[in-house]
Amino acid sequence: xxxxxxxxxxxxxxxxxxxxxxxxxxxxxxxxxxxxxxxxxxxxxxxxxxxxxxxxxxxxxxxxxxxxxxxxxxxxxxxxxxxxxxxxxxxxxxxxxxxxxxxxxxxxxxxxxxxxxxxxxxxxxxxxxxxxxxxxxxxxxxxxxxxxxxxxxxxxxxxxxxxxxxxxxxxxxxxxxxxxxxxxxxxxxxxxxxxxxxxxxxxxxxxxxxxxxxx
Amino acid sequence: xxxxxxxxxxxxxxxxxxxxxxxxxxxxxxxxxxxxxxxxxxxxxxxxxxxxxxxxxxxxxxxxxxxxxxxxxxxxxxxxxxxxxxxxxxxxxxxxxxxxxxxxxxxxxxxxxxxxxxxxxxxxxxxxxxxxxxxxxxxxxxxxxxxxxxxxxxxxxxxxxxxxxxxxxxxxxxxxxxxxxxxxxxxxxxxxxxxxxxxxxxxxxxxxxxxxxxx
Amino acid sequence: xxxxxxxxxxxxxxxxxxxxxxxxxxxxxxxxxxxxxxxxxxxxxxxxxxxxxxxxxxxxxxxxxxxxxxxxxxxxxxxxxxxxxxxxxxxxxxxxxxxxxxxxxxxxxxxxxxxxxxxxxxxxxxxxxxxxxxxxxxxxxxxxxxxxxxxxxxxxxxxxxxxxxxxxxxxxxxxxxxxxxxxxxxxxxxxxxxxxxxxxxxxxxxxxxxxxxxx
Amino acid sequence: xxxxxxxxxxxxxxxxxxxxxxxxxxxxxxxxxxxxxxxxxxxxxxxxxxxxxxxxxxxxxxxxxxxxxxxxxxxxxxxxxxxxxxxxxxxxxxxxxxxxxxxxxxxxxxxxxxxxxxxxxxxxxxxxxxxxxxxxxxxxxxxxxxxxxxxxxxxxxxxxxxxxxxxxxxxxxxxxxxxxxxxxxxxxxxxxxxxxxxxxxxxxxxxxxxxxxxx
DNA sequence: GATGAATGAGGATTCATTCAT
DNA sequence: AATGAATGAATCCTCATTCAT
Numbered sequence: 001x002x003x004x005x006x007x008x009x010x011x012x013x014x015x016x017x018x019x020x021x022x023x024x025x026x027x028x029x030x031x032x033x034x035x036x037x038x039x040x041x042x043x044x045x046x047x048x049x050x051x052x053x054x055x056x057x058x059x060x061x062x063x064x065x066x067x068x069x070x071x072x073x074x075x076x077x078x079x080x081x082x083x084x085x086x087x088x089x090x091x092x093x094x095x096x097x098x099x100x101x102x103x104x105x106x107x108x109x110x111x112x113x114x115x116x117x118x119x120x121x122x123x124x125x126x127x128x129x130x131x132x133x134x135x136x137x138x139x140x141x142x143x144x145x146x147x148x149x150x151x152x153x154x155x156x157x158x159x160x161x162x163x164x165x166x167x168x169x170x171x172x173x174x175x176x177x178x179x180x181x182x183x184x185x186x187x188x189x190x191x192x193x194x195x196x197x198x199x200x201x202x203x204x205x206x207x208x209x210x211x212x213x214x215x
Numbered sequence: 216x217x218x219x220x221x222x223x224x225x226x227x228x229x230x231x232x233x234x235x236x237x238x239x240x241x242x243x244x245x246x247x248x249x250x251x252x253x254x255x256x257x258x259x260x261x262x263x264x265x266x267x268x269x270x271x272x273x274x275x276x277x278x279x280x281x282x283x284x285x286x287x288x289x290x291x292x293x294x295x296x297x298x299x300x301x302x303x304x305x306x307x308x309x310x311x312x313x314x315x316x317x318x319x320x321x322x323x324x325x326x327x328x329x330x331x332x333x334x335x336x337x338x339x340x341x342x343x344x345x346x347x348x349x350x351x352x353x354x355x356x357x358x359x360x361x362x363x364x365x366x367x368x369x370x371x372x373x374x375x376x377x378x379x380x381x382x383x384x385x386x387x388x389x390x391x392x393x394x395x396x397x398x399x400x401x402x403x404x405x406x407x408x409x410x411x412x413x414x415x416x417x418x419x420x421x422x423x424x425x426x427x428x429x430x
Numbered sequence: 431x432x433x434x435x436x437x438x439x440x441x442x443x444x445x446x447x448x449x450x451x452x453x454x455x456x457x458x459x460x461x462x463x464x465x466x467x468x469x470x471x472x473x474x475x476x477x478x479x480x481x482x483x484x485x486x487x488x489x490x491x492x493x494x495x496x497x498x499x500x501x502x503x504x505x506x507x508x509x510x511x512x513x514x515x516x517x518x519x520x521x522x523x524x525x526x527x528x529x530x531x532x533x534x535x536x537x538x539x540x541x542x543x544x545x546x547x548x549x550x551x552x553x554x555x556x557x558x559x560x561x562x563x564x565x566x567x568x569x570x571x572x573x574x575x576x577x578x579x580x581x582x583x584x585x586x587x588x589x590x591x592x593x594x595x596x597x598x599x600x601x602x603x604x605x606x607x608x609x610x611x612x613x614x615x616x617x618x619x620x621x622x623x624x625x626x627x628x629x630x631x632x633x634x635x636x637x638x639x640x641x642x643x644x645x
Numbered sequence: 646x647x648x649x650x651x652x653x654x655x656x657x658x659x660x661x662x663x664x665x666x667x668x669x670x671x672x673x674x675x676x677x678x679x680x681x682x683x684x685x686x687x688x689x690x691x692x693x694x695x696x697x698x699x700x701x702x703x704x705x706x707x708x709x710x711x712x713x714x715x716x717x718x719x720x721x722x723x724x725x726x727x728x729x730x731x732x733x734x735x736x737x738x739x740x741x742x743x744x745x746x747x748x749x750x751x752x753x754x755x756x757x758x759x760x761x762x763x764x765x766x767x768x769x770x771x772x773x774x775x776x777x778x779x780x781x782x783x784x785x786x787x788x789x790x791x792x793x794x795x796x797x798x799x800x801x802x803x804x805x806x807x808x809x810x811x812x813x814x815x816x817x818x819x820x821x822x823x824x825x826x827x828x829x830x831x832x833x834x835x836x837x838x839x840x841x842x843x844x845x846x847x848x849x850x851x852x853x854x855x856x857x858x859x860x
Numbered sequence: 861g862a863t864g865a866a867t868g869a870g871g872a873t874t875c876a877t878t879c880a881t
Numbered sequence: 882a883a884t885g886a887a888t889g890a891a892t893c894c895t896c897a898t899t900c901a902t
Contacts (some may be wrong), residue, residue: 002230009867016348017882020883021882021883035339035340036254036339037252037254037255037335037338038255039252039255040252040253040254040339041250041256042873042874042875042876043875043876043877044876051305052883053883053884053885054875054876054877054884055877055879055883055884055886056879056882056883056884058876058877058878059882059883060882063877064875064876064877073375080260093895105289113242116338119334119338119393120252120338121397122393122394122397123252123331123334123335123338123350123393124250124252125257125396125397125400126396126397126400126401129250134400134401137401138402138890139292139410141398141401141402142402151289157418157421160414161414163404164414164415165418166385166420167390167391167394168391168422169416170386170390170394171387171389171390171391171394172383172390174386174390175382175385175386175389175390176382176383176386178334178337179336179337179382179385179386181340181341182336182337182340182341183356183382184386185340185341185349186341186349186352186353186356187353187356187357187378189378199375199376199379200379203372203376203380203383204383206372206879207383207426210425211422211425211426228872231864232864232865233864233865236865257891257892257893258892258893258894259891259892259893263871267865267866267867268866268867269867269893269894270866270867270868270894270895270896271865271867272868273894274864274865274866278893278894279892279893279894283864292896447861451862453901457815465769465770466684466769467682467684467685467765467768467769468685469681469682469684469685469770470682470683470684470685472895472897473896473898474895474896474897482862482863483862483863483864484685484863484896484897484898485862485863485864485898485899485900486861486862486863488897488898488899489861489862490861491874493897493898494896494897494898496755497697512899530703539830546768548863550682550765550768552823552824552827553682553761553764553765553768553866554680554681554682554685555680555824555827555829555830556826556827556831557828564830564831567831568832571831571832572832587842587851591844591848593832593834594848595848597820597821597824597828598817598821598848598849598852599766600817600820600824601817601820601821601824602813602816602817602818604816604820605812605815605816605817606812606813606816607818607821608764608767608768609767609812609815611770612767612770612771613769613786613812615779616782616783616786617783617786617787617808618772618781619808621835623741628811629805629806629809633806633809633810633813634762634813636802637813637856640855640856641852641855641856642703661885662885663885663886666886686871687870687871687872688871688872689870689871689872697886697887697888698887698888698889699872699873699888700873700874700875700884700887700888700889700890701887701888703872703873703874704885704886704887705886708872708873709871709872709873853888862902863901863902864900864902865900865901865902866898866899866900866901866902867894867897867898867899868897868898869895869896869897869902870894870895870896870897871884871888871893871894871895871896872891872892872893872894872895873891873893873894874891874892874893875889875890875891875892875901876888876889876890876891877888877889877890878886878887878888879886879887880884880885880886880887881883881884881885881886881889
């Protein structure tokens with residue numbers, strides 16, 4: 001959401017006890033929604049992990065859906081801020097697409113739940129995100145196409161392939177995080193380990209450079 | 216699963232009435248699981264769409280989880296067959312990575328639910344897939360790395376980046392399908408339309424060619 | 431039931447295949463009802479143990495309740511025969527109460543399910559036994575009192591205590607069988623083993639002799 | 646259970662509203678389990694008789710089985726206390742076996758459901774009682790044998806017949822209560838009426854005296 | 861006589877939610 | 882702000898039963 005696009009000021013730390021509780025609820029809920037999706041997450045589980053009884057959650061959020069939306073908006077804020085900054089910049093900045101990807105990866109690396117949250121929401125068709133966020137995303141995609149078109153890559157791929165390029169980048173970045181838990185089980189490797197994240201970041205940057213390079 | 220790796224024979228069409236019903240249940244369930252995930256799918260909904268009462272489902276599948284697994288295995292069979300063929304081939308075949316990607320895309324295009332099924336399962340950590348399938352996937356990833364390493368791309372990216380390349384391809388291909396419903400709402404464009412699929416297929420092939428090309 | 435009171439003739443063995451199946455169903459059902467009671471027994475379980483599908487049971491019995499009644503009546507027949515014989519005899523025979531008890535124990539020993547069937551039915555208030563059987567039992571109790579009253583024990587215990595004596599005998603005999611499974615678990619001893627049954631028979635006979643002896 | 650062997654303190658009355666509700670649920674459940682057994686009792690019935698909706702039961706007990714166990718343990722406590730006292734006493738007390746039986750009968754008379762509960766549980770093999778209770782019962786039987794053996798009756802019956810004597814007493818006492826509902830229907834007499842209970846108590850005491858008397 | 865398929869009724873249990881305290 | 886108690890709705894699943902084959 002654009003509203004959250006401004007970087008969180010230092011005094012954004014919760015002050016009152018109630019705000020602290022709300023924050024803890026958001027943390028736990030984010031983790032659960034990221035792990036199990038909306039339908040698979042129960043307030044019972046959230047409350048238990050926070051150390052509260054279920055009705056207490058209602059002192060901070062009007063219901064499950066509202067909690068979910070709050071989690072989503074809190075988490076999406078910084079990402080959208082980065083993207084907004086990029087998308088609203090002038091054409092000159094577009095040259096540095098790799099840099100945006102890098103920043104987004106760093107952001108998601110710090111909050112790996114976020115990527116999974118987004119993927120769950122994407123899979124379920126985005127039915128629960130607010131109209132505002134919806135609009136923002138639609139605009140973001142549109143601007144992304146424009147941005148890509150303003151890039152040297154356009155000459156290489158053709159303007160009409162910009163959406164495909166945007167989607168490919170999107171999935172390459174997000175999918176990596178979504179895959180982490182399963183990958184650890186299958187390959188015994190933790191994709192979220194610092195070292196791996198660093199390598200993935202460099203890898204994606206290189207891919208971007210390669211793809212966006214002039215032929 | 217490797218068992219399904221043999222191409223389905225022509226007489227695979229269900230014969231008895233029961234088998235036809237089971238097939239219809241699988242079809243509907245596949246659609247629901249792909250749409251809503253495991254937790255978000257209700258047997259009530261499945262039964263209603265099949266035109267049955269809930270208990271009738273139990274004449275064909277022992278329970279929700281078994282139905283889910285059946286959906287997964289039926290859907291995954293052909294994909295695994297293609298991949299198995301590729302992964303078990305000799306190094307020579309590895310040169311033609313683009314061709315595999317193309318075939319997988321064609322396969323997923325014919326059954327778009329499949330990609331979303333896989334993504335949901337990936338997000339939830341693969342907790343419900345059978346150990347056999349789990350092993351298959353672990354082996355597939357391992358082999359994929361080897362395959363990539365046997366490719367000219369290895370020289371370009373370095374052997375230790377093969378996993379990242381594999382994951383990137385994986386997500387670029389699958390994510391496209393998972394995104395389709397949301398994308399239609401946001402951008403008003405149907406990613407699953409024949410024309411779009413054709414362009415995506417060419418696009419991915421080009422990307423593969425680009426990335427796997429020698430520097 | 432009085433109808434079954436006549437001792438089963440030798441040619442009572444089932445002839446046709448259907449009758450044999452019915453017999454097998456009765457055997458299994460008797461075992462299940464004795465083990466789990468009426469509510470705790472499922473036709474699914476019965477059918478599985480017989481090696482049939484559930485609907486096949488309906489070819490032999492009109493329903494669960496009818497099956498239960500059939501089990502009860504088939505099992506109770508011989509016991510009632512013995513008791514009827516005793517109760518309908520003249521006063522002279524009453525002297526030999528110990529002998530009746532002995533015969534009943536022998537009978538129950540051969541079909542240990544029977545005792546548990548009766549106890550379950552007793553506990554549930556006899557709601558499912560046929561009115562005919564109900565009448566028979568009512569009469570049997572009444573006659574038993576008379577019989578006891580005609581005994582030397584009457585002088586010892588007083589006529590008005592005959593019912594208590596009858597009930598005591600009843601429970602001493604039946605309870606032993608009902609207790610068998612639990613007892614084996616608790617004490618590691620099989621009350622239904624031949625040797626134990628023999629000792630119980632002698633024990634009960636001795637108790638009867640003691641109680642019915644003239645002071 | 647030994648834990649319950651200490652006499653319930655006076656302030657055992659439930660205080661909070663929740664505890665009162667739990668108590669009411671236990672009362673109703675005890676009655677239903679005693680009447681219909683575990684399998685035959687439905688939470689719907691329990692809830693309705695308590696005046697609650699079914700889910701409310703889960704605010705007080707985690708499930709049907711837990712409720713059953715709670716009913717059993719609450720009910721068995723006092724009985725076990727009496728028996729424990731007797732069984733742990735020195736040999737001298739064993740002479741007064743009739744007194745124990747009397748006290749147990751008085752106890753069961755005050756809570757007639759208890760005997761039926763025990764009988765149902767016995768019939769079903771004790772599959773649901775806690776291991777602790779199981780151990781207690783095993784020990785109780787063993788001690789009972791010892792107790793009987795320390796009695797003049799031992800000379801009369803022989804040491805190896807002690808278990809039979811114990812079982813006979815057990816069933817004579819418990820069976821009376823279990824039979825009550827059926828007996829009322831068959832003979833039109835209420836075995837649980839004060840007068841009848843008094844006579845049964847005297848009768849059993851007399852029987853014990855007779856059987857345990859020296860020859 | 862046996863069974864595959866279908867189903868109405870009901871089983872225990874969980875869920876998100878409310879409200880008085 | 883926190884919670885115990887209560888609940889309507891819905892969860893998956895099982896039951897006994899029917900019927901066409």
